[in-house]
Amino acid sequence: xxxxxxxxxxxxxxxxxxxxxxxxxMKGHSHVYWYRQLxxxxxxxxxxxxxxxxxxxxxxxxxxxxxxxxxxxxxILRIQQVVRGDSAAYFCASSPxxxxxxTQYFGPGTRLLVL
Amino acid sequence: AQSVxxxxxxxxxSEGALVLLRCNxxxxxxxxxxxxxxxxxxxxxxxxxxxxxxxxxxxxNGFEAEFKKSETSFHLTKPSAHMSDAAEYFCAVxxxxxxxxxxxxxxxxxxxxxxx
Numbered sequence: 133x134x135x136x137x138x139x140x141x142x143x144x145x146x147x148x149x150x151x152x153x154x155x156x157x158m159k160g161h162s163h164v165y166w167y168r169q170l171x172x173x174x175x176x177x178x179x180x181x182x183x184x185x186x187x188x189x190x191x192x193x194x195x196x197x198x199x200x201x202x203x204x205x206x207x208i209l210r211i212q213q214v215v216r217g218d219s220a221a222y223f224c225a226s227s228p229x230x231x232x233x234x235t236q237y238f239g240p241g242t243r244l245l246v247l
Numbered sequence: 248a249q250s251v252x253x254x255x256x257x258x259x260x261s262e263g264a265l266v267l268l269r270c271n272x273x274x275x276x277x278x279x280x281x282x283x284x285x286x287x288x289x290x291x292x293x294x295x296x297x298x299x300x301x302x303x304x305x306x307x308n309g310f311e312a313e314f315k316k317s318e319t320s321f322h323l324t325k326p327s328a329h330m331s332d333a334a335e336y337f338c339a340v341x342x343x344x345x346x347x348x349x350x351x352x353x354x355x356x357x358x359x360x361x362x363x
Contacts (some may be wrong), residue, residue, distance in 0.1 A: 136290070165349060174337060174356050175291075180349035188349055223290060225351075236351060238283075238290035 134159065136226050136239035144245045145214050153209040153242045157226030164207045165236055166199060169221040181207060214246045249274045249340050253354035261362050266325040268357050270312075270338035273319065280321040281339040281351065282312055291337065297321065298343075308332070333361045 137156040145151050157164050162183050167175040180188040181201035192199065196214075201207040211218055221243045225236035254269040272278060279298050283291040295306025302314040312323045321338060335358050339351040 163349070165351075167351075167353075174353040175351075177350040177352065191350070225291075235281075235293050235296065238292070240288075240290045243288075 136161075136224055136237050138222075138224050138239040138242050140242060141240060142243050142245070144247065146247050147215055148213050151211040151214050151218070151244055153211075153222050153224075153244070155207040155209070155224030155226075155239060157207070157224075158228075158237055161226035161228050161237070163227045163229070163234075164201050165225045165227075166207075166209050167223045167225065169223060169241075171220070175223060178209070211244075214244075216246045219244055219246045249278065249342065249352045251338050251340050251352055251354035253336075253338050253357050255357055256355060257358045257360065259360040259362065260328045262330055263327050266310075266323070266328045266332065266359065268323040268336050268338075268359065270321045270323065270354060271319055272321060272338070272340045274340055274342070277343045279341045279343055280312075280314060281341065282306065282310070282321075282323050283337045283339060285335045285337065285356075287334075294323070294336075328359075328361045330361050330363070333359055335359070 139154050164181045166178040169175045177191040179192050179199045196212045198210045221241045223241045224239045227234040227236050250273045252271045281296045282294040284294050285291050294310050295304045297304045297314045305311045310325045314321050335356045337356050338354040341351050
């Protein structure tokens, strides 16, 4: 069973460009979470999605950031008009069920560098 | 609101010595608790978790942790460190129920260095 897949692994963007980060959950998992790891900081929750639904977006910046998890295909985290402060590692995790005891399985991350 | 505090951003031990990584949490409801390990440029891997039942939890690679409700702690230990244990370790808490039960709240992380 392949693990959580994220691509690209590394992404370089210039200020003002758009960044699209993709996450394919583990097979059979319908719950996806996005986290951001800023330099010298721990991981911060961004958004929790199920297929075609955003369940909790309390950690998402109010502007420029959006996420989706369509019925078919990977989950997408989209950052419009990137700024240098968006440089970070973005991790996706998935779980099969929504219970609190369920383990979240993490992908390898996408490291975004904004020049 | 939940929070996690990991005491010591860097811990250094000798190979074969005891590893102790400290984690204290704050939660208004009974929490689920997790320890993850992150190797350089990789994602997070689950070491162990506490949900219910026995408060001493055993995980992979010889690690274990004990949930102490009275101390709001979930410290991670390993009797004998190995060079391959060098990594960054994250403690995390998750609500047991409620509308925001999906998200994990992480501590700042502890970098473990193991000396020969």
